[in-house]
Amino acid sequence: MKINFASDNYAGIHPDILNAIADANHAPAIAYGNDHYTDQAIDKFKEHFSDDIDVFFVLNGTAANVTALSTMNRGYHAIICADTAHIQVDECGAPEKFTGSKLLVTPSQDGKCTLPQIKNRLNRVGDQHHVQPHVISISQSTEYGTVYTFDEIKAIAEFAHANHLYLHMDGARFANAEAHLNVGLNTLSKEAGVDVLSFGGTKNGMMLGEAVIFFNRTLARDFLFIRKQSMQLASKMRFIAAQFHALLSNDLWHRNAKHANDMAALLAKKLSALPSMTITQTVQANAVFVTLPKHMIETLQEKYYFYVWNEGLSEVRLMTSFNTTEAEVNGFIQEVEKLL
């Protein structure tokens, strides 16, 4: 059995969440979200964020992003994002197909958009020949395991709103970002000025399910229809809802994310103590990007799942999850040491 450092979605379902699914299975329930499991899960979100939100469940991360963006964008609008963003490189053109919009990308080394780069893409406003930037989309944590600070988000949000743009946050790993900064879910989103948040469940221990949270509630007005037309309405919704309820109860979301982050930090610390390897991105969430001597990659992959990120640089991505163990980290380090 291979050990997983490939992705947090190679990990399975957290036991508490699996139990929650089973617990929701004792009687019939109204379909399509009009059930009390859904009501309770929404209440949990309101506890963690605030009452002043609208929240809806969808089926995967791409869908959370695309349906969120659909509420903000018409076809002639554009979305500014990093060239590393999931919406740009990993969604097979779903944002373009479904919103009709162009993505305007900023070059990024660490997964983040910077304000000067964003400003640089905000041009030809009012020019009928050119798409009109309307949304900034940032990933928190980023695809490189880095985390925007509260101040960074706030500055982007203020710039966005001053320029009639919305701020969307792809939070497929939002819990990991929060667990790193420890400032509170609401602070790191609503208070920082985010308009709509894609809140990840799958990568943090759920079987599947993501939430779209509207802090700008006007944008939520027609979301029921956008969700359905986007093929994202689960008929047995209660089983998505029950998972979220469990995730948001007893700090499970935080414990899962913090554990994953801690394992990444441990891995990074141990790797950086070894010769011939370089950590290439600041380790803040649950990913470690590191260059490994070329010869050891293939051997390691016999026992471990992980991705080669940049073949030229011999850079690999090691990702931890809620169920990564310290023993697994130590085992990996020993294996690397053996191969050095």
Add this chain to the structure above:
Amino acid sequence: MKINFASDNYAGIHPDILNAIADANHAPAIAYGNDHYTDQAIDKFKEHFSDDIDVFFVLNGTAANVTALSTMNRGYHAIICADTAHIQVDECGAPEKFTGSKLLVTPSQDGKCTLPQIKNRLNRVGDQHHVQPHVISISQSTEYGTVYTFDEIKAIAEFAHANHLYLHMDGARFANAEAHLNVGLNTLSKEAGVDVLSFGGTKNGMMLGEAVIFFNRTLARDFLFIRKQSMQLASKMRFIAAQFHALLSNDLWHRNAKHANDMAALLAKKLSALPSMTITQTVQANAVFVTLPKHMIETLQEKYYFYVWNEGLSEVRLMTSFNTTEAEVNGFIQEVEKLL
């Protein structure tokens, strides 16, 4: 606790399927369908149909239909279907939005398309001003609980292929149709001439998950990309796959569907023995359409979930599922008798 005659998606998860989810949760697995649970589930489909198919999992029934249709249609094509079809009345325009195509509807009393009606919609072929019919889509069983015979499907398929059209089958309740006719899954689809089948899981006891089965395998060529761009790629795919594996093992799919059908038949038989009510559709799958005296509807809805289908006619839809019990049917009849 209300009793469910509203829909087969008010029912929960069959215990065997829930166990299968739990059983798939003991170790990490490669994401996005490259895992052995997915391989095994696909093998199960091949056992029931044939080796000469391609099969993919998606997240709900609307998505199964829309992604299937996307493989057959360009925007200027049209889809011929009954005016009662799910794709026409219950998918919030997802087919139009995602395929860009118009739906050309045939008037239907019983949920079926007839050949003369289909021929009637196949006009202006080659006329650049008019959408070009390219697919016929039929529902099996229909939204009215009726079932196409093998011969009916074969005739439509032959007409379709003789006229350069594809035949799509919306089989959200395909198992119920097969359980009614008892001719075999493959006979009722591939052998009858269906090109692509949306094969339902959710309504037959799964938590969520549908399959798109290609008998015309050329159409499957780019389906991976269509699925991803349609926001239908589950990262932890094994948990969809494991459900399908369980559903297709030990005849569970058939037992569940047959039970639901039997309960509908029982309900219909008992209702039709009562005065003042008329069964309005032939009961073949798991739905009973019946006119009830107006005064009893509200009272019944206090104890039972069900939908009023046609307020004017005082017609309601009663739907059974894998976990409807004979006691529930009898209880409902007693309640009706009491109110008569």
Add this chain to the structure above:
Amino acid sequence: MKINFASDNYAGIHPDILNAIADANHAPAIAYGNDHYTDQAIDKFKEHFSDDIDVFFVLNGTAANVTALSTMNRGYHAIICADTAHIQVDECGAPEKFTGSKLLVTPSQDGKCTLPQIKNRLNRVGDQHHVQPHVISISQSTEYGTVYTFDEIKAIAEFAHANHLYLHMDGARFANAEAHLNVGLNTLSKEAGVDVLSFGGTKNGMMLGEAVIFFNRTLARDFLFIRKQSMQLASKMRFIAAQFHALLSNDLWHRNAKHANDMAALLAKKLSALPSMTITQTVQANAVFVTLPKHMIETLQEKYYFYVWNEGLSEVRLMTSFNTTEAEVNGFIQEVEKLL
């Protein structure tokens, strides 16, 4: 040389309009509509309608309709129209492709939508599974040459606005409708409650060019971008604008339309005096629908362009235009008499 009773777009360019194109060709002009020809044409529209409009030029009738509808509709909305509407049967699915919306059709014998039929399509409001009607689109004059009265339009507009719907008018032959009723362009559109009007130029003597007129100016806000993204921005816009300026000057629009109507009326009068033929639609604008003895159709088509509308009924459509002559009408009648 065949004589044209096929369509008002078999006719060429009115000489005054051709002259206007030539007159606009004496010096360079700013491209994309920022020229004084465009300003002047817009002023002409304001003279005929009112100052309180926004008006834009596009390249053909399908585009006028689709871009207009795009300002009112998101994908999950629906458009209610007659089953005979150009947007339903003659635009090759452009409305669905570009707006993502479904069309909900009302059955029509004479090309009009009636209020009871419209009401009938306005159902499942707020139901997330179903497209949400958002626009009523009517054709004035209709595809059958019939004309809505002011009161009919007003009633539909009032119903629309009372139900949070917009009213779009496909006025590819709006001039013909006005020339029939003689109540003024503004009365028959803005005052009747129309939100957006597709105002036809091509069928009334222009080389090409249609206008989209917004009475509900909020809807015009992003039209520049919708037009460009719809591939409808003419670079040498002045040559569209100059045509409209000529059309709206010296009552040319009215003279052209009235002449076409008069020729249709004459044709209808003479045909109805003959045995063995039936006028099948009230002749109000510039079309005559008539059943002709089957044997004469082919012979007539050797000398005359016209369309067989309904082969089964032996019904043909005869259409007149600004340059149909009385001699052509008389010649046609003589030919028919000869063949009787």
Add this chain to the structure above:
Amino acid sequence: MKINFASDNYAGIHPDILNAIADANHAPAIAYGNDHYTDQAIDKFKEHFSDDIDVFFVLNGTAANVTALSTMNRGYHAIICADTAHIQVDECGAPEKFTGSKLLVTPSQDGKCTLPQIKNRLNRVGDQHHVQPHVISISQSTEYGTVYTFDEIKAIAEFAHANHLYLHMDGARFANAEAHLNVGLNTLSKEAGVDVLSFGGTKNGMMLGEAVIFFNRTLARDFLFIRKQSMQLASKMRFIAAQFHALLSNDLWHRNAKHANDMAALLAKKLSALPSMTITQTVQANAVFVTLPKHMIETLQEKYYFYVWNEGLSEVRLMTSFNTTEAEVNGFIQEVEKLL
């Protein structure tokens, strides 16, 4: 009256072309392209290219590109082009909206794509998460007035076809490119390996109209429907066709383009002889990019139409057209000299 160095679409209609419109106006003609003017124009294209083509007329350059790309692309495909391409920066997202596809851009200084850059964008082939490159689109001449050589195009075409990609050429100024290289229209397109060519008419003296030429005729199969659904079917098609017939007769296309090129060359030659200004792009077609001392720009713009291209660099674009005169060039130079 300002003099035009802004764009070739500020220029009007060439007299021969205006006459051709008038000449086509003497009798009715079948609408929608089934007329002999259209046949004759198509024959003219076959004379210049070869019999082995399909050619269709559309209404503007954006439409020529988007409809051409629509024949090659499904939504999950991607289009590789220069970051300066018209389809990327000047079409308000029409390619994304209509094809659903992402554009993958190569950084460009001179408007061209190079093979190494193209290869760099051709990655993640077969990866379901990522759009699949399917078309390379190059502009000839480019938006910077530079021209691909025959060999450059051939190399790109061979790479494209070896990698299962199509080659599209945006030839809004294809005539200018040919007039620069003088190798023949067919050589520079079909023989070089282009699959589909957007052939410009408007910028070379037409009122409006562009042609889409298919050398890969399989791609043309459904173009009639794509054109109509893209709102690009002109009803009075003959007036577009007649313009193309005139343009392709008596070498008018070549004379117009060569004249524009010669005027740009003259302008560049004279400007480069002056102090304080730098020609920033090789002048091959009809555009001159030059840095002018900042103080003179505003003054010059009182008498001349031209665009400031890069405010930071004080770079302007001067564009010539078929009706730019030597006197206008000399006048501009004198004006500049006066301001130096």
